[in-house]
Amino acid sequence: xxxxxxxxxxxxxxGLAAGAAALSLGAPALLAQAPPRVAVVGxxxxxxxxxxxxxxxxxxxxxxxxxxxARYTACPFSNAVVAGLRELxxxxxxxxxxxxAGITLVRQAxxxxxxxxxxxxxxxxxxxxxxxxxxxxxxxxxxxxxxxxDEDAAEAMPHAWKAGAQTLLLRRQxxxxxxxxxxxxxxxxxxxxxxxxxxxxxxxxxxxxxTRKPRSKLILLxxxxxxxxxxxxxxxxxxxxxxxxEWVSLSFGGRVTEADPSTRTLVTExxxxxxxxxxxxxxxxxxxxxxxxxxxxxxxxxPIDPVTFESTxxxxxxxxxxxxxxxxxxxxxxxxxxxAKACAGAVLALLGGRPLAEPRLINTCYSLVAPxxxxxxxxxxxxxxxxxxxxxxxxxxxxxxAPPAFRAREAAYAEAWFRTITGDVFG
Amino acid sequence: MTGGPxxxxxxxxxxxxxxxxxxAADLPSxxxxxxxxxxxxxxxxxxxxxxxxxxxxxxxxxxxxxxxGFRSGTLEATVMDxxxxxxxxxxxxxxxxxxxxxxGRDAAAKP
Ligand SMILES: Cc1cc2nc3c(=O)[nH]c(=O)nc-3n(C[C@H](O)[C@H](O)[C@H](O)COP(=O)(O)OP(=O)(O)OC[C@H]3O[C@@H](n4cnc5c(N)ncnc54)[C@H](O)[C@@H]3O)c2cc1C
Numbered sequence: 001x002x003x004x005x006x007x008x009x010x011x012x013x014x015g016l017a018a019g020a021a022a023l024s025l026g027a028p029a030l031l032a033q034a035p036p037r038v039a040v041v042g043x044x045x046x047x048x049x050x051x052x053x054x055x056x057x058x059x060x061x062x063x064x065x066x067x068x069x070a071r072y073t074a075c076p077f078s079n080a081v082v083a084g085l086r087e088l089x090x091x092x093x094x095x096x097x098x099x100x101a102g103i104t105l106v107r108q109a110x111x112x113x114x115x116x117x118x119x120x121x122x123x124x125x126x127x128x129x130x131x132x133x134x135x136x137x138x139x140x141x142x143x144x145x146x147x148x149x150d151e152d153a154a155e156a157m158p159h160a161w162k163a164g165a166q167t168l169l170l171r172r173q174x175x176x177x178x179x180x181x182x183x184x185x186x187x188x189x190x191x192x193x194x195x196x197x198x199x200x201x202x203x204x205x206x207x208x209x210x211t212r213k214p215r216s217k218l219i220l221l222x223x224x225x226x227x228x229x230x231x232x233x234x235x236x237x238x239x240x241x242x243x244x245x246e247w248v249s250l251s252f253g254g255r256v257t258e259a260d261p262s263t264r265t266l267v268t269e270x271x272x273x274x275x276x277x278x279x280x281x282x283x284x285x286x287x288x289x290x291x292x293x294x295x296x297x298x299x300x301x302x303p304i305d306p307v308t309f310e311s312t313x314x315x316x317x318x319x320x321x322x323x324x325x326x327x328x329x330x331x332x333x334x335x336x337x338x339x340a341k342a343c344a345g346a347v348l349a350l351l352g353g354r355p356l357a358e359p360r361l362i363n364t365c366y367s368l369v370a371p372x373x374x375x376x377x378x379x380x381x382x383x384x385x386x387x388x389x390x391x392x393x394x395x396x397x398x399x400x401x402a403p404p405a406f407r408a409r410e411a412a413y414a415e416a417w418f419r420t421i422t423g424d425v426f427g
Numbered sequence: 428m429t430g431g432p433x434x435x436x437x438x439x440x441x442x443x444x445x446x447x448x449x450x451a452a453d454l455p456s457x458x459x460x461x462x463x464x465x466x467x468x469x470x471x472x473x474x475x476x477x478x479x480x481x482x483x484x485x486x487x488x489x490x491x492x493x494x495x496g497f498r499s500g501t502l503e504a505t506v507m508d509x510x511x512x513x514x515x516x517x518x519x520x521x522x523x524x525x526x527x528x529x530x531g532r533d534a535a536a537k538p
Contacts, residue, residue: 338464338468341459341467342464342465345458345459357460358461360461360465361462361465362462362465362468364468364510376506378510380462380512391512391513393512393513394509394512394514395509395510395512395513409505410505412477413469413505413506415477416477416478417468417469419471419475419478420467420469420475420478421468421469423471424468424471
């Protein structure tokens with residue numbers, strides 16, 4: 001650790017503008033010099049939380065948040081919107097809280113990063129200088145991965161894997177379907193955003209079908225042979241939705257090889273499935289600015305140092321949230337928020353020339369199997385061997401045999417978590 | 428430039444170099460020890476209906492004792508047993524001290 005941090009500190013001072021150097025000279029110099037500037041690209045759970053935390057911990061810092069959308073639409077609980085249990089407005093958050101906290105909102109998309117010059121190029125042609133940059137662009141759907149499935153096809157066969165118009169489109173299609181119709185949901189191979197998400201969605205769609213269209217069924221085509229919280233989900237499906245959900249694993253032909261939006265048909269290695277509603281969740285990659293900035297590797301995701309979240313490919317640029325390769329941590333809003341706070345501490349330490357602390361991170365993904373039936377998977381993580389690794393003996397899933405009251409408590413805690421985290425980030 | 432509302436920071440605020448709004452909306456706090464900020468994903472600074480209990484301003488001894496209870500299984504939990512097992516007694520102590528010192532945001536707001 002000491003060697004590393006010294007190197008990191010020297011590196012950061014070497015490449016930095018006067019502001020950070022002034023900081024290390026002590027407070028009097030600060031009065032005369034401009035404060036260090038940190039730019040954050042992406043105002044989701046990761047980026048907004050990181051901007052907020054940096055400003056909270058050092059109000060003298062100049063923090064700029066680059067985000068083109070006026071409002072953020074959160075994905076957690078958007079499966080409840082799909083199933084008609086919640087309105088989309090409950091998912092929407094503004095950036096007023098961040099502005100009030102002294103963060104400068106830059107309502108633009110970032111197009112490129114000039115890492116040598118320490119500048120972000122924006123959509124309107126201007127550039128934003130920084131001393132350190134945090135990239136948190138989330139994911140992009142890979143519209144080149146499944147023949148026939150491009151952006152236009154998503155209008156007929158929604159992915160609904162970014163909350164907003166796609167979420168409502170899928171909900172309307174379910175509402176328009178007649179009783180007895182077939183819904184096909186396709187889940188991608190790992191890694192992808194929110195590993196338990198497709199199974200939570202299958203559960204809540206089954207809940208909708210059971211209450212509104214009981215002769216219908218759902219086929220879940222999976223490009224994997226195993227999935228997150230599988231035993232808990234399968235036990236709950238057998239108990240709550242007997243015969244309604246058919247899970248087709250990779251080995252049994254679950255991988256989709258082609259899509260035909262005009263007939264709403266998915267072709268797999270073993271045959272084809274025509275359905276009234278097709279929810280195709282395609283493979284993903286880090287949001288495209290990651291590639292433009294040179295921080296994504298050949299997998300499409302961004303390798304990082306597990307202590308600082310600094311890109312291992314481009315110095316001075318940190319990557320957090322879904323876009324990052326975070327070892328054992330899944331791509332979740334919870335993880336994005338935890339990484340944001342750890343990264344904020346590291347950026348402040350690097351700018352201030354202080355030693356780096358080895359972080360501990362937590363993740364917990366709650367899933368609703370029914371409105372009053374919650375299950376969770378948790379993990380605690382530490383840097384190890386250049387990655388974030390599970391701390392042995394901690395974490396795991398909810399117990400397999402638990403009374404309904406326990407499941408109901410976890411469903412209530414899931415909602416409480418969402419209120420807490422969105423309050424912390426956007427409140 | 429970390430730490431709580433240090434004399435320097437307060438002086439700067441009086442000089443108008445820190446926007447007053449920023450001071451009010453988001454109080455600066457000392458560097459959290461490893462793991463502490465991850466608790467804030469679930470534990471908000473203030474109590475809410477049906478939510479997880481706030482940790483800010485809680486006696487450190489309480490937090491340490493609860494974490495031990497969650498780890499050993501003497502306290503009932505839906506999720507804290509799985510989380511508490513990821514922290515040593517020493518790490519837990521540092522986290523507990525930090526939360527205890529936060530003492531509620533209103534108290535900290537008064538210089
Ligand atoms: C259906 C569903 C259910 C989920 N449920 C849960 C759950 O229960 N719990 C949980 O923890 N997680 C859940 N997730 C996962 C969670 O939504 C993501 O992990 C989380 O949003 C990741 O945060 P992020 O900040 O990395 O990315 P995002 O939330 O996607 O934010 C990225 C932001 O960056 C902006 N951006 C992108 N490119 C640029 C650019 N070039 N310039 C400027 N801005 C840019 C975007 O506009 C966006 O606002 C779920 C996801 C889905 C799809």
